[in-house]
Amino acid sequence: MQHxxxxxxxxxxxxxxxxxxxxxxxxxxxxxxxxxxxxxxxxALPGGFLNHDGEEILDAAHxxxxxxxxxxxxxxxxxxxxxxxxxxxxxxxxxxxxxxxAIAPGLPEPVAGTDASDAAWVPAHAVLSxxxxxxxxxxxxxxxxxxxxxxxxxxxxLATAFCGAEFTIAELxxxxxxxxxTALDTRNFYRKVQAxxxxxxxxxxxxxxTGGRPAQLYRAGPKTVLFPPLIRPAPPAAEENMRGEEE
Amino acid sequence: MQHxxxxxxxxxxxxxxxxxxxxxxxxxxxxxxxxxxxxxxxxALPGGFLNHDGEEILDAAHxxxxxxxxxxxxxxxxxxxxxxxxxxxxxxxxxxxxxxxAIAPGLPEPVAGTDASDAAWVPAHAVLSxxxxxxxxxxxxxxxxxxxxxxxxxxxxLATAFCGAEFTIAELxxxxxxxxxTALDTRNFYRKVQAxxxxxxxxxxxxxxTGGRPAQLYRAGPKTVLFPPLIRPAPPAAEENMRGEEE
DNA sequence: TGAATAGTGTCTGTGAGACAGTATAGG
DNA sequence: CCTATACTGTCTCACAGACACTATTCA
Numbered sequence: 062m063q064h065x066x067x068x069x070x071x072x073x074x075x076x077x078x079x080x081x082x083x084x085x086x087x088x089x090x091x092x093x094x095x096x097x098x099x100x101x102x103x104x105a106l107p108g109g110f111l112n113h114d115g116e117e118i119l120d121a122a123h124x125x126x127x128x129x130x131x132x133x134x135x136x137x138x139x140x141x142x143x144x145x146x147x148x149x150x151x152x153x154x155x156x157x158x159x160x161x162x163a164i165a166p167g168l169p170e171p172v173a174g175t176d177a178s179d180a181a182w183v184p185a186h187a188v189l190s191x192x193x194x195x196x197x198x199x200x201x202x203x204x205x206x207x208x209x210x211x212x213x214x215x216x217x218x219l220a221t222a223f224c225g226a227e228f229t230i231a232e233l234x235x236x237x238x239x240x241x242x243t244a245l246d247t248r249n250f251y252r253k254v255q256a257x258x259x260x261x262x263x264x265x266x267x268x269x270x271t272g273g274r275p276a277q278l279y280r281a282g283p284k285t286v287l288f289p290p291l292i293r294p295a296p297p298a299a300e301e302n303m304r305g306e307e308e
Numbered sequence: 309m310q311h312x313x314x315x316x317x318x319x320x321x322x323x324x325x326x327x328x329x330x331x332x333x334x335x336x337x338x339x340x341x342x343x344x345x346x347x348x349x350x351x352a353l354p355g356g357f358l359n360h361d362g363e364e365i366l367d368a369a370h371x372x373x374x375x376x377x378x379x380x381x382x383x384x385x386x387x388x389x390x391x392x393x394x395x396x397x398x399x400x401x402x403x404x405x406x407x408x409x410a411i412a413p414g415l416p417e418p419v420a421g422t423d424a425s426d427a428a429w430v431p432a433h434a435v436l437s438x439x440x441x442x443x444x445x446x447x448x449x450x451x452x453x454x455x456x457x458x459x460x461x462x463x464x465x466l467a468t469a470f471c472g473a474e475f476t477i478a479e480l481x482x483x484x485x486x487x488x489x490t491a492l493d494t495r496n497f498y499r500k501v502q503a504x505x506x507x508x509x510x511x512x513x514x515x516x517x518t519g520g521r522p523a524q525l526y527r528a529g530p531k532t533v534l535f536p537p538l539i540r541p542a543p544p545a546a547e548e549n550m551r552g553e554e555e
Numbered sequence: 556t557g558a559a560t561a562g563t564g565t566c567t568g569t570g571a572g573a574c575a576g577t578a579t580a581g582g
Numbered sequence: 583c584c585t586a587t588a589c590t591g592t593c594t595c596a597c598a599g600a601c602a603c604t605a606t607t608c609a
Contacts, residue, residue: 273587
């Protein structure tokens with residue numbers, strides 16, 4: 062942190078958001094259509110520059126989030142993901158982006174932000190697979206964000222952020238299945254979420270009917286870290302290479 | 309990432325390093341004595357501003373690392389930790405720091421860097437407990453870095469970065485014990501590290517004598533993520549509150 | 556042969572996955 | 583009573599922690 066008399070080179074700081082939600086049982090990412098150069102007309106993650114008046118980075122992320130989704134801070138999970146600052150990532154010059162991960166309960170419809178021409182929920186697999194082109198290094202950022210969410214579902218109560226204030230265990234299971242992209246055994250899932258004390262707490266005998274037996278309602282519990290964790294099933298690996306990546 | 313005609317406020321970017329190593333069986337952090345204002349004479353994490361010529365953030369971290377420890381990039385683990393950009397964290401103005409975590413094998417002696425008056429290995433607990441005062445928000449950064457390393461030891465082969473190219477299982481166990489601050493059962497440790505295929509690979513029948521039976525030498529294996537992981541023993545909790553933090 | 560370090564084998568309980576049936580509502 | 587959804591109980595196996603002894607070198 063020490064410095065000499067020479068003035069260090071200033072950079073421009075932006076905040077970019079990987080906003081995830083569940084729509085019809087599938088994981089979606091919010092993308093906006095860029096209304097300005099560079100990459101005008103192309104899809105990109107929502108985000109923007111810091112305000113002038115010494116705005117905090119996290120505050121800027123909250124601001125962008127509410128501009129894009131009309132979501133209040135409550136019931137939204139927001140955390141820092143990492144810095145993306147490669148020198149050539151933005152043709153305008155040295156622009157360093159602080160990426161954030163936001164998790165929101167299913168939202169009715171996207172809201173066009175002030176800066177963006179249009180906003181839309183895009184299936185996560187379309188972004189991951191490259192079927193949808195995105196500006197800058199935003200595919201990388203989105204990929205990192207989704208993987209971060211997948212991992213964090215195992216060890217934290219992050220999944221409840223995809224649900225509203227009240228939810229059933231079946232809904233919670235759908236969250237895990239959608240984010241992980243795998244089917245889970247209902248009985249084992251019930252056992253495990255209830256074994257992790259402090260994860261979810263039952264709301265009296267409340268219920269909600271959809272044509273079958275009413276379901277118990279739960280809300281998020283006080284615990285942030287899950288113990289025991291809900292380990293993600295290993296994807297079918299090519300024999301003797303179970304889980305574990307080469308260097 | 310969209311922007312208007314107004315020019316966004318530039319910020320100054322620094323790179324700060326949490327460099328960890330093992331010395332006489334204890335975890336140590338490298339601190340430098342600041343030679344410049346602000347906080348002149350106080351301890352701080354090594355770091356500095358980006359160079360002018362479009363230097364990459366990771367390159368800057370490598371540069372600071374070698375300036376401070378005379379360590380080549382090889383055998384050093386270096387990864388991004390996070391961004392620390394609170395508006396009032398630096399009295400000079402808006403200075404945003406990209407913190408990095410570096411893990412190095414035991415180094416003989418610290419090397420005074422170009423910018424720092426002095427550099428010294430400080431026991432991690434002295435920094436965590438607050439016994440050593442550090443400048444800026446560097447205690448927070450160091451705390452986050454150490455916790456990150458502790459967690460990552462469970463699921464990745466990071467521990468081998470604390471060792472040289474060749475090491476014994478006993479040495480590897482000392483790494484885990486020092487970083488986690490707990491004693492481990494030798495027999496279970498042997499079983500687990502050998503069960504995680506690709507973690508360590510034996511080097512023929514090489515050996516090294518220190519007065520007892522020669523030990524098998526190993527080197528780091530190709531796998532980066534450990535499966536099964538080496539779960540950190542839960543610290544003795546106050547009954548019925550085993551692992552899991554309040555919100 | 557004694558000291559010092561390296562390495563191994565077993566038992567037991569808990570948790571994870573596989574699996575099938577019961578319970579309660581609306582029509 | 584049929585359908586649709588919510589929930590529960592058991593068995594088995596693999597892994598984790600606790601624990602004690604054997605192996606190899608040097609002085």
